[in-house]
Amino acid sequence: MTPFTYSRASDTASAVQFGAMAQAKYLGGGTNLVDLLRETIEQPSSLIDVTGLSSAITPTADGGLLIGAAAKNTALAEHRLVLSHYPMLTRSIVAGASAQIRNMATVGGNILQRTRCAYFYDTEGSRCNKRSLGQGCDAIDGFNRNHAILGASSSCVATHPSDMCVALAALDALVHLQGPTGARVIPLVDLHLLPDNDPGKETVLLPGELITAIELPSPLVGGRSTYRKVRDRASYAFALVSVAAILAVEDGKVTGVRLAFGGVAPKPWRAKKAENALLGAPATEATFRKAAEAELAHATPLSGNGFKVELAIRTVAALMTSLAGDQS
Amino acid sequence: MSAVSNAGHPGTAVGLAANQWGQGDNPDPLIRHKHGLVGTSVSRIDGPLKVQGKATFAAEFVKEGLTYAALAFSTIAKGRIETLDTSAAEAAPGVVLVMTYKNAPRMKPMPLFMTAEKAAGGDNLPIMQDDRVHWNGQPIALVLAETQEQADFASSLVHATFKAEPSVTNFKEAKRRGTKTGEFGGGPLKLEIGDAEAALTQVPVSIDAQYSTPRHSHNAIEPHAATVAWDGDALLVHDASQAVVHTAWSLSSVFGIDESQVHVTSPYVGGGFGSKTLWQHQVLGAAASKLAGRPVRITLSREGVYRMVGGRSQTEQRVALGADKDGRLKAIIHTGVVAMSHQNALPEPFILATRGAYAADAFKLHVEVAQMDMLANTFMRAPGEAVGTFGLECALDELADKLGIDPVEIRILNEPDKHPTEGKPFSSRNIVEAWRTGAQRFGWAKRNAKPGSVRQGEWLIGMGCATGTYPYYRMPGGAARITLRKDGHARVEIAAHEMGMGTATAHSQVTADRLGLPLDQVTFGYGDSKMPGAVLAGGSQQSASIGAAIVAAQHALFAQLLILAGNASPLAGLRPEEVGGFNGGLVALADLARSESYASIMGRAGRDEIVVQEDAPPPMELQNWSMHSYGAMFCEARVNAVTGETRISRFLGSFDCGRILNAKTAASQFRGGIIMGLGLALMEETQFDERNGRIMNPSLAEYHVPAHMDVPEIDVIWNDIPDPHTPMGAHGIGEIGITGTAAAVANAVFNATGKRVRDLPLTLDKLM
Numbered sequence A: 001m002t003p004f005t006y007s008r009a010s011d012t013a014s015a016v017q018f019g020a021m022a023q024a025k026y027l028g029g030g031t032n033l034v035d036l037l038r039e040t041i042e043q044p045s046s047l048i049d050v051t052g053l054s055s056a057i058t059p060t061a062d063g064g065l066l067i068g069a070a071a072k073n074t075a076l077a078e079h080r081l082v083l084s085h086y087p088m089l090t091r092s093i094v095a096g097a098s099a100q101i102r103n104m105a106t107v108g109g110n111i112l113q114r115t116r117c118a119y120f121y122d123t124e125g126s127r128c129n130k131r132s133l134g135q136g137c138d139a140i141d142g143f144n145r146n147h148a149i150l151g152a153s154s155s156c157v158a159t160h161p162s163d164m165c166v167a168l169a170a171l172d173a174l175v176h177l178q179g180p181t182g183a184r185v186i187p188l189v190d191l192h193l194l195p196d197n198d199p200g201k202e203t204v205l206l207p208g209e210l211i212t213a214i215e216l217p218s219p220l221v222g223g224r225s226t227y228r229k230v231r232d233r234a235s236y237a238f239a240l241v242s243v244a245a246i247l248a249v250e251d252g253k254v255t256g257v258r259l260a261f262g263g264v265a266p267k268p269w270r271a272k273k274a275e276n277a278l279l280g281a282p283a284t285e286a287t288f289r290k291a292a293e294a295e296l297a298h299a300t301p302l303s304g305n306g307f308k309v310e311l312a313i314r315t316v317a318a319l320m321t322s323l324a325g326d327q328s
Numbered sequence B: 001m002s003a004v005s006n007a008g009h010p011g012t013a014v015g016l017a018a019n020q021w022g023q024g025d026n027p028d029p030l031i032r033h034k035h036g037l038v039g040t041s042v043s044r045i046d047g048p049l050k051v052q053g054k055a056t057f058a059a060e061f062v063k064e065g066l067t068y069a070a071l072a073f074s075t076i077a078k079g080r081i082e083t084l085d086t087s088a089a090e091a092a093p094g095v096v097l098v099m100t101y102k103n104a105p106r107m108k109p110m111p112l113f114m115t116a117e118k119a120a121g122g123d124n125l126p127i128m129q130d131d132r133v134h135w136n137g138q139p140i141a142l143v144l145a146e147t148q149e150q151a152d153f154a155s156s157l158v159h160a161t162f163k164a165e166p167s168v169t170n171f172k173e174a175k176r177r178g179t180k181t182g183e184f185g186g187g188p189l190k191l192e193i194g195d196a197e198a199a200l201t202q203v204p205v206s207i208d209a210q211y212s213t214p215r216h217s218h219n220a221i222e223p224h225a226a227t228v229a230w231d232g233d234a235l236l237v238h239d240a241s242q243a244v245v246h247t248a249w250s251l252s253s254v255f256g257i258d259e260s261q262v263h264v265t266s267p268y269v270g271g272g273f274g275s276k277t278l279w280q281h282q283v284l285g286a287a288a289s290k291l292a293g294r295p296v297r298i299t300l301s302r303e304g305v306y307r308m309v310g311g312r313s314q315t316e317q318r319v320a321l322g323a324d325k326d327g328r329l330k331a332i333i334h335t336g337v338v339a340m341s342h343q344n345a346l347p348e349p350f351i352l353a354t355r356g357a358y359a360a361d362a363f364k365l366h367v368e369v370a371q372m373d374m375l376a377n378t379f380m381r382a383p384g385e386a387v388g389t390f391g392l393e394c395a396l397d398e399l400a401d402k403l404g405i406d407p408v409e410i411r412i413l414n415e416p417d418k419h420p421t422e423g424k425p426f427s428s429r430n431i432v433e434a435w436r437t438g439a440q441r442f443g444w445a446k447r448n449a450k451p452g453s454v455r456q457g458e459w460l461i462g463m464g465c466a467t468g469t470y471p472y473y474r475m476p477g478g479a480a481r482i483t484l485r486k487d488g489h490a491r492v493e494i495a496a497h498e499m500g501m502g503t504a505t506a507h508s509q510v511t512a513d514r515l516g517l518p519l520d521q522v523t524f525g526y527g528d529s530k531m532p533g534a535v536l537a538g539g540s541q542q543s544a545s546i547g548a549a550i551v552a553a554q555h556a557l558f559a560q561l562l563i564l565a566g567n568a569s570p571l572a573g574l575r576p577e578e579v580g581g582f583n584g585g586l587v588a589l590a591d592l593a594r595s596e597s598y599a600s601i602m603g604r605a606g607r608d609e610i611v612v613q614e615d616a617p618p619p620m621e622l623q624n625w626s627m628h629s630y631g632a633m634f635c636e637a638r639v640n641a642v643t644g645e646t647r648i649s650r651f652l653g654s655f656d657c658g659r660i661l662n663a664k665t666a667a668s669q670f671r672g673g674i675i676m677g678l679g680l681a682l683m684e685e686t687q688f689d690e691r692n693g694r695i696m697n698p699s700l701a702e703y704h705v706p707a708h709m710d711v712p713e714i715d716v717i718w719n720d721i722p723d724p725h726t727p728m729g730a731h732g733i734g735e736i737g738i739t740g741t742a743a744a745v746a747n748a749v750f751n752a753t754g755k756r757v758r759d760l761p762l763t764l765d766k767l768m
């Protein structure tokens, strides 16, 4: 761990003021950042603790929810309005990490957690373009079971590991940002970047920009939703494939659908192609499967993760079929 | 009478056990003692200390002027260190010194484990003596600082460049370069009886299949650690050890000092499983302490354990079984190749269980070794049996399926009446009974023999079984000291180990019963190289070794007591064999009215305490008998038809392991072994990057062991039939639980799905 200074922000303005300084980093629960400090992957000279900023979870005027970025993962998962209006979000959060980690982790930190690629973590012994552009990527021909089949590039094939973000992507969540030059609101699905030629650049955040809140629009009318995570052990493992789905069916036809994948791409993956294929189509297992196939038609599996293509298709088909079944 | 009622049921005295084992027909009288402490559920003596944080582990000893160590590791598999820049590290805050091959004191390599009586070294390489690199992850620099954080930071500032040489880090390539027969326990891992290959072609039914198991890394909850201090030429090491005397002797050899100058203690160990022997970190810690002239604490990070403490190596096994139409085995072939480093001597001996599991006419067993440039592999819970039973017991399941015979019945059908390859009689083998009671309790009769026929929603459900087995061992070197005080308190001392198994508790129970004392009048001292004996906590042999040593010392104790008792005592004229421990004293076995308390005997003799020390007799029982423990393992698995995810819903281990000394700690050992076996079956795998020999998942986040939700209710039962040829009638039970478990899981998965997975771990992609 490289030495750094630590300060605790008492309000957003001062946080951003400090955050705008070079080599500064915001600190949430630290469950990811502290590991990265220990591995010397991150070497900030100052940490600004933002856990004292808003963690409030409040209804919005148009029937949605505004969630302060400092809200703990556990608090969000257990919130009454989340349980009743966005149960999929609860499911996705409790599917992640461990109870202890979720008690520490913040919503802001969860969104900005970095990949679990083993070569990224191995600062001493492995090459990684994300850590150091131009080094090469040891994962592409190495252990890549956990890596991406969608949206990757020849420079990086890492996945974004968050479960919560997959649900947020399906929920059309918005991210409220505050930067040195002002505030803005962007859709969560536009926050993370695909690696292209510069995998070190993971988000559209400007230097010093702080996540202040997440906003959920009102739930889809008539929609049923759920989250399913497929992994190598029953708990405390990252997703090989996860699926967040919201489905509304009327008269056997799909009238509304939002679908997102985790564990398969460098960012929470909103499956727009599949959604387009489904809208208005009959709510049958065959169409669900076909829609998933459409989304994965351009998948580029690696040596160790080819199974993810079929796994994702099957998981979508089974999940959507059960959601449709719930409504018939 | 209060003292006696503490000790359990009054009224029986335990006579002396014969101070020899496996000869004649005189089982330990403790076997017949049914109302004492032995066998009961006594909670671990060390439990309250541990939950209060009061048990001092190796990395918790406080020393004045203590410094903290951190290591930097190589990143190539083989070659030389070309440049090693330590200037930034040396200049970092709090740094006391940086040690590399350039300034490390001269030391001899560690004596390699099993190559000498008290050798404990995990490898036999020079340690920081030159610029050579032998594996990816070898320590190349040690930073000593005033705090652990300063040491950790400074170690990240050590900059090395390497000159790589051609290396073999690919298993295929290693095999291509040629294999040799593995050696284990002084002999080749090769055995042929009859012509098994020919027999295989002549039988009506056979199967011939390839199985593989991956590398495994050690993950004891307590990472390896030592607190080290020199006093002149005397070395004190507070270690996390399952071999204190071996470690002391080996360190004396490394530093060229007398064995008596090294003192190793290890009062508490957070799990060992074969890994808590001597690795380079203790040597490096001691060397740095010498250089700095200050005490050193060296605690391996979790990554450090992966990089420099060996694990189980990978195996590729061929199992071919031939049987007649009734399912009687005619030929058993179990051959294959394992990876091994150049600097160690343990080829994963996967044929050990196969030598004695089933009767057959012809055998062909052979372990070949392919050498690789890698971290020395080592012992891990049931080396050999844990992975060997996977191949053998899956193959037998395949054969049963082909024959249409119930998997339990085919095992019973092939039960040998003497050891099938050694010809010795069994000292105690009641596995058939374990199978019957296990099958009954598990509800095996409800199993549907047709694979893939039981389904609940998305979940396919199946049952499988397998035999577990592990030898009874007792190594030479046992010795014990008993100090009996006038107030009737006995202290036993023996250089043995408590790694959480319950050793101290179980042997306090045994001692209390033997001496006729309540449990709270017995203390068990262990974990100190200055104590008598050289008792390895490995090979599940510690219990027998301690048991025999205590009996030997007890002989001396009773003899002395009777001399002190003299003619004025009701015991006058009795010989040691004629008395027993009872009610805080000795009693004539033939006449319970003739007794005298320890207090009275010693009081009259004017003695405050009696100290005796004796060596255990050699393990003759092993010469005369085939001695093994057994387990009938039953598993119910659920496999998701959509995703291939496997979840274990029920598990039962039905054990035949001699007499159980403490029901509670034994159940824990069995369950722990089974849980580790579930990990072996479903998820454990060291990701060894074959391009450069680097371990890529050196953390518990990425190296999967079972989480709570992966572990179902595990039922364990035992038949408690004593082995008449062992101390206490007991067998060691630390390793048996992991054996057979992976095969039971794979066989249950086959029954659930109809899919035969022969390559561990059983991850979902193999079942989709």
Ligand SMILES: Cc1cc2nc3c(=O)[nH]c(=O)nc-3n(C[C@H](O)[C@H](O)[C@H](O)COP(=O)(O)OP(=O)(O)OC[C@H]3O[C@@H](n4cnc5c(N)ncnc54)[C@H](O)[C@@H]3O)c2cc1C
Binding pocket: A025, A026, A027, A028, A029, A030, A031, A032, A033, A034, A050, A069, A070, A073, A095, A096, A097, A098, A101, A104, A105, A106, A107, A108, A109, A110, A111, A112, A113, A114, A161, A162, A163, A164, A209, A210, A211, A212, A236, A237, A238, A239, B701
């Ligand atoms: C062993 C383990 C297993 C795990 N398993 C899972 C899993 O299965 N699924 C899963 O989804 N996650 C998993 N996680 C990851 C966990 O969810 C994240 O570590 C956690 O959500 C991060 O939150 P935090 O508040 O601790 O973030 P921190 O570690 O404090 O910060 C993470 C990043 O976010 C930045 N940051 C924090 N807050 C803000 C803000 N308000 N504005 C701008 N930037 C900010 C920090 O600068 C840092 O870059 C696991 C973690 C561990 C250690």
Ligand code: SF4
Binding pocket: A115, A117, A118, A119, A120, A127, A128, A129, A130, A131, A136, A137, A138, A139, A140, A155, A156, A157, A158, A199
């Ligand atoms: S996949 Fe990305 S993060 Fe992993 S090694 Fe390659 S470049 Fe680095």
